[in-house]
Amino acid sequence: MVSCKSIYEPREDSTMLEKYVRQYSKGRVLDVGTGSGIQAIAAAQNKNVISVLATDVQKGVIDYCKKCIKNKKIKFLQSDLFKNIRGKFDTVIFNPPYLPQELKLKDLTIEAGKKGYEVIEKFLDNANIFLKSDGIILMVFSSLTKKEKVEEFIKNNLLDFEELEKQHIFFEDIHVYLLRKNELLKKLESQKITNIEYLTKGHRGLLYTGLHQHKKIAIKTKNPKSTAFGRIENEAKWLKKLNKCKIGSKLIFFDKDYLVYEYIDGDFIIDYVKKSNKHSIKKIIKKIFNELFILDKLKIDKEEMHHPLKHIIISKNKPFLIDFERTHFSQNPKNVTQFCQFLINSQLNQILKDKKMQISRQKIIQLAKVYKNSQNKENFEKILKQT
Numbered sequence: 001m002v003s004c005k006s007i008y009e010p011r012e013d014s015t016m017l018e019k020y021v022r023q024y025s026k027g028r029v030l031d032v033g034t035g036s037g038i039q040a041i042a043a044a045q046n047k048n049v050i051s052v053l054a055t056d057v058q059k060g061v062i063d064y065c066k067k068c069i070k071n072k073k074i075k076f077l078q079s080d081l082f083k084n085i086r087g088k089f090d091t092v093i094f095n096p097p098y099l100p101q102e103l104k105l106k107d108l109t110i111e112a113g114k115k116g117y118e119v120i121e122k123f124l125d126n127a128n129i130f131l132k133s134d135g136i137i138l139m140v141f142s143s144l145t146k147k148e149k150v151e152e153f154i155k156n157n158l159l160d161f162e163e164l165e166k167q168h169i170f171f172e173d174i175h176v177y178l179l180r181k182n183e184l185l186k187k188l189e190s191q192k193i194t195n196i197e198y199l200t201k202g203h204r205g206l207l208y209t210g211l212h213q214h215k216k217i218a219i220k221t222k223n224p225k226s227t228a229f230g231r232i233e234n235e236a237k238w239l240k241k242l243n244k245c246k247i248g249s250k251l252i253f254f255d256k257d258y259l260v261y262e263y264i265d266g267d268f269i270i271d272y273v274k275k276s277n278k279h280s281i282k283k284i285i286k287k288i289f290n291e292l293f294i295l296d297k298l299k300i301d302k303e304e305m306h307h308p309l310k311h312i313i314i315s316k317n318k319p320f321l322i323d324f325e326r327t328h329f330s331q332n333p334k335n336v337t338q339f340c341q342f343l344i345n346s347q348l349n350q351i352l353k354d355k356k357m358q359i360s361r362q363k364i365i366q367l368a369k370v371y372k373n374s375q376n377k378e379n380f381e382k383i384l385k386q387t
């Protein structure tokens with residue numbers, strides 16, 4: 001029995017979006033969260049549209065649509081966002097649920113997680129994979145979903161947007177947006193990188209993952225909010241150099257806007273230390289020190305090694321130094337001494353103590369001072385012995 005409660009009766013948001021769906025839809029269309037099927041029907045009526053796949057997370061909605069909508073161009077499929085979707089589309093349509101769950105309405109047609117923007121965020125994080133290079137996304141959302149957040153998700157996912165319409169209705173603004181892949185995303189895809197997904201953001205860069213020649217890769221681009229200049233080129237330059245000494249993850253290719261390197265699947269240093277035994281930790285600390293000593297000898301300062309929480313990943317018992325954006329030549333590099341500082345910092349020191357690994361604060365400080373004055377193998381070995 002189809003429950004009418006599960007069908008979203010078209011409202012102003014639906015009719016606003018429908019107008020643009022009629023106008024802009026083309027080729028193969030995907031209507032996510034079809035509800036009453038209003039967008040799917042509008043798209044199918046456009047002569048530029050070949051086919052429409054209309055989906056909804058609710059089985060009741062799909063049963064209802066299959067029963068009531070008979071249109072040769074439209075097929076219906078139950079799917080939680082893109083979960084059961086295959087292939088790429090010229091047009092993707094979405095009128096998402098957008099209310100914060102705190103209202104506890106238990107209604108999937110309008111509720112979208114704690115904050116209200118979780119479903120849109122998840123949708124935008126995956127939409128690129130299902131969108132052709134010159135494809136478009138038509139979506140509608142309310143000011144209750146937080147416009148700044150939606151725009152942040154759009155930009156993070158390397159999309160450009162255009163506001164097609166805004167209407168103030170009762171206590172909210174309704175926005176209709178048209179999104180397209182931005183030039184950088186098209187450029188990356190033209191390099192045969194697929195499945196590009198937003199991963200995280202640093203002060204200076206945005207990080208994505210993707211697939212290149214069947215391997216998972218990481219892509220770093222400039223954070224548009226950062227005023228730092230030439231960081232991508234700087235990181236590429238140092239990675240290229242240091243890869244020759246087997247330091248850093250393998251650089252694959254780069255240009256002025258992005259950097260592509262092997263994705264390292266592992267743990268950040270603190271997480272690794274927390275879950276590993278004394279013997280493995282000792283080995284890893286020594287390996288890290290050895291790489292840092294090489295950097296010191298080459299007169300290269302990586303920077304930030306006194307707080308390398310997100311600068312070292314351990315994978316398959318090998319440490320990988322990451323993030324060479326601020327790396328530079330220096331007559332007085334501080335890699336080893338900074339890492340000494342990190343070892344005696346309170347957070348790590350406490351974890352090591354709990355594992356019955358005592359690193360004498362006093363001795364490390366003393367040896368680091370001697371090493372600082374004379375960065376030679378002998379002084380370095382003395383530090384190693386203390387760890």
Ligand SMILES: C[S@@+](CC[C@H](N)C(=O)[O-])C[C@H]1O[C@@H](n2cnc3c(N)ncnc32)[C@H](O)[C@@H]1O
Pocket residue numbers: 006007008009010011013014017032033034035036037038039055056057058061079080081095096097108109110119
């Ligand atoms: C606001 S209604 C929009 C319905 C219709 N497209 C329209 O424009 O009137 C949102 C629809 O998205 C569906 N939905 C909610 N979460 C979803 C998800 N994770 N994946 C797919 N559909 C979802 C709901 O069941 C509902 O039918």
